[in-house]
Amino acid sequence: MQYFPGTGPAPDQREVNRAVESAFADHGYGLVQMPPKVYVTLPGGDFRTMPAYLPSLKISGVKIVNVHPENPKQGLPTVMALTVILDIATGKPVAILNATHLTDMRTGAAGAVAAKHLAPKKTVTLGVAGTGRQAVAQVRATAEELKIEKILIWSRNPRHAVEFARRMDVFDCTSVSLEKACDADVIVTTTPSRTPIIQSEWVHEGTHINAIGADAPGKEELDPALLKRSQVFVDDMAQATHSGEVNVPIAQGLYRPEDIAGTLGDVIIGKKQRESPDRITIFDSTGLAIQDLAIAAIAMRKGTAIDLLFP
Amino acid sequence: MQYFPGTGPAPDQREVNRAVESAFADHGYGLVQMPPKVYVTLPGGDFRTMPAYLPSLKISGVKIVNVHPENPKQGLPTVMALTVILDIATGKPVAILNATHLTDMRTGAAGAVAAKHLAPKKTVTLGVAGTGRQAVAQVRATAEELKIEKILIWSRNPRHAVEFARRMDVFDCTSVSLEKACDADVIVTTTPSRTPIIQSEWVHEGTHINAIGADAPGKEELDPALLKRSQVFVDDMAQATHSGEVNVPIAQGLYRPEDIAGTLGDVIIGKKQRESPDRITIFDSTGLAIQDLAIAAIAMRKGTAIDLLFP
Numbered sequence: 001m002q003y004f005p006g007t008g009p010a011p012d013q014r015e016v017n018r019a020v021e022s023a024f025a026d027h028g029y030g031l032v033q034m035p036p037k038v039y040v041t042l043p044g045g046d047f048r049t050m051p052a053y054l055p056s057l058k059i060s061g062v063k064i065v066n067v068h069p070e071n072p073k074q075g076l077p078t079v080m081a082l083t084v085i086l087d088i089a090t091g092k093p094v095a096i097l098n099a100t101h102l103t104d105m106r107t108g109a110a111g112a113v114a115a116k117h118l119a120p121k122k123t124v125t126l127g128v129a130g131t132g133r134q135a136v137a138q139v140r141a142t143a144e145e146l147k148i149e150k151i152l153i154w155s156r157n158p159r160h161a162v163e164f165a166r167r168m169d170v171f172d173c174t175s176v177s178l179e180k181a182c183d184a185d186v187i188v189t190t191t192p193s194r195t196p197i198i199q200s201e202w203v204h205e206g207t208h209i210n211a212i213g214a215d216a217p218g219k220e221e222l223d224p225a226l227l228k229r230s231q232v233f234v235d236d237m238a239q240a241t242h243s244g245e246v247n248v249p250i251a252q253g254l255y256r257p258e259d260i261a262g263t264l265g266d267v268i269i270g271k272k273q274r275e276s277p278d279r280i281t282i283f284d285s286t287g288l289a290i291q292d293l294a295i296a297a298i299a300m301r302k303g304t305a306i307d308l309l310f311p
Numbered sequence: 312m313q314y315f316p317g318t319g320p321a322p323d324q325r326e327v328n329r330a331v332e333s334a335f336a337d338h339g340y341g342l343v344q345m346p347p348k349v350y351v352t353l354p355g356g357d358f359r360t361m362p363a364y365l366p367s368l369k370i371s372g373v374k375i376v377n378v379h380p381e382n383p384k385q386g387l388p389t390v391m392a393l394t395v396i397l398d399i400a401t402g403k404p405v406a407i408l409n410a411t412h413l414t415d416m417r418t419g420a421a422g423a424v425a426a427k428h429l430a431p432k433k434t435v436t437l438g439v440a441g442t443g444r445q446a447v448a449q450v451r452a453t454a455e456e457l458k459i460e461k462i463l464i465w466s467r468n469p470r471h472a473v474e475f476a477r478r479m480d481v482f483d484c485t486s487v488s489l490e491k492a493c494d495a496d497v498i499v500t501t502t503p504s505r506t507p508i509i510q511s512e513w514v515h516e517g518t519h520i521n522a523i524g525a526d527a528p529g530k531e532e533l534d535p536a537l538l539k540r541s542q543v544f545v546d547d548m549a550q551a552t553h554s555g556e557v558n559v560p561i562a563q564g565l566y567r568p569e570d571i572a573g574t575l576g577d578v579i580i581g582k583k584q585r586e587s588p589d590r591i592t593i594f595d596s597t598g599l600a601i602q603d604l605a606i607a608a609i610a611m612r613k614g615t616a617i618d619l620l621f622p
Contacts, residue, residue: 003619005620006622007620033351035349038362040362041364042397044400045401051349051351051360053351062375064362064373064395064404066397066402067402068401076401080402080404080621082395082621084375084393086353086358088355089355090356090379090387091355091358091377091379093391093393098621100622310391310393311409311411
């Protein structure tokens with residue numbers, strides 16, 4: 001058994017995007033095994049357990065990932081992740097990976113792949129709500145798929161937006177109001193909001209939105225009226241209705257599971273698509289265990305590991 | 312983060328029995344968080360993911376355990392297990408344990424605790440069906456709770472029964488027919504059977520049975536007629552009806568979830584009990600994630616570990 005501490009160079013984002021795209025295609029074809037992630041609540045946060053088997057890559061395993069919002073106060077990341085990989089022939093644990101940065105990258109990849117298939121054009125203005133690790137990951141991954149002409153960045157704390165612009169200085173990045181950030185070809189929301197922050201009237205026709213922040217029951221970032229006038233694609237039906245952007249509107253009777261247009265996998269394999277240039281499309285990302293297996297396969301091939309005695 | 316390879320002395324079985332008994336008591340009081348285990352099927356077997364949070368021990372984590380019946384042909388155990396422990400305050404992974412032997416011990420402890428509370432007397436003849444690792448673990452753990460006067464051992468392969476008797480030579484151990492093995496005060500079944508092997512008419516009044524083998528949908532060891540005339544206690548309602556001894560009879564309409572007398576936790580906290588000396592009692596064990604956390608707490612206190620870089 002090997003432990004990959006995640007030191008050394010990170011996987012190539014373009015390669016990760018392709019691997020994640022391919023995993024979503026397998027999901028679209030019904031070729032994966034992936035029970036919905038399981039939540040356990042702890043005093044200061046929660047952890048999620050995400051098992052899966054991805055036959056096309058001959059890989060199976062479990063990601064374990066926490067969300068503890070107060071962690072940064074003691075110098076720890078809010079989100080930390082570990083992935084355990086099992087040999088599919090014998091069930092033997094063969095690798096354990098520090099998957100904290102891999103989680104950022106594979107979530108970025110899902111947004112990037114959604115934008116590749118659903119954005120109205122190939123050269124875009126990108127509106128970004130939130131300036132945390134996932135905002136950075138989304139921009140970096142999306143830049144591998146689309147030409148980003150301009151970034152309109154918004155944070156509840158304007159200083160964070162300025163810092164983000166400085167950090168991402170390879171891009172033309174402007175700190176703006178949230179309404180202004182919505183005047184974009186592609187909008188990415190990465191906040192931990194529990195009430196809608198993006199108003200429907202701020203979003204013009206033809207926009208694509210990656211709704212990344214909502215990944216647990218009770219979380220939402222988008223005006224339910226915006227969902228109603230859009231084509232909503234989810235990563236996985238069971239997970240999204242339980243904990244994705246649509247979970248609160250569904251629980252409140254403002255949106256119905258049958259209003260969901262399909263999955264990202266459906267889009268990638270050509271079963272579903274943007275209906276017209278002026279439709280608004282939304283990708284509701286909760287994060288799939290198969291994304292974690294896809295990036296683990298790359299990290300295990302390229303990373304450095306130490307050997308652990310097992311069994 | 313520390314890795315416990317499981318080398319060195321194993322935890323003390325008596326201490327494990329007490330810790331498991333205490334975890335079941337917490338379960339009886341409704342003081343634990345434990346979603347039902349999740350199954351993923353692989354080509355040659357399956358693996359199960361078992362997350363939980365046990366507040367009384369301030370411990371949370373996930374056990375990952377496979378079942379691959381063909382593994383011994385290539386020199387690997389059928390069942391291998393890994394437990395990941397997370398800090399409850401921050402969600403940070405703090406320990407990874409080789410939990411293969413711990414799994415044997417904690418399963419043995421559940422049977423032992425059930426026998427302690429439900430056996431008709433304190434000095435017993437023990438009938439054992441099956442001679443694998445779990446048969447050994449059940450006998451060793453039960454010997455800490457009851458005086459075992461005599462073991463009646465049965466295996467489909469009589470040579471295995473003779474080997475078992477030789478290995479367990481601190482006990483008075485006789486290889487017998489399965490019917491003969493049922494003429495005991497406590498019967499323990501540890502086979503991977505998918506059809507009933509214990510006939511109801513072989514079991515006399517007042518017997519206690521630990522049904523250990525059935526731990527996945529489709530598995531069963533006991534004649535459904537035996538369930539009907541007994542008080543059946545399960546480890547966990549959701550898990551047992553899905554994958555315990557009762558799962559097949561319930562699916563076939565031969566038994567009903569409402570016929571279940573209660574949980575082992577209920578018995579330990581005194582909410583439920585053996586109704587009379589001549590009732591047959593059955594403990595249906597599927598294996599709980601809180602048992603794994605309870606034994607992990609002991610193993611982390613007493614085991615030797617190596618340090619791993621995280622995050």
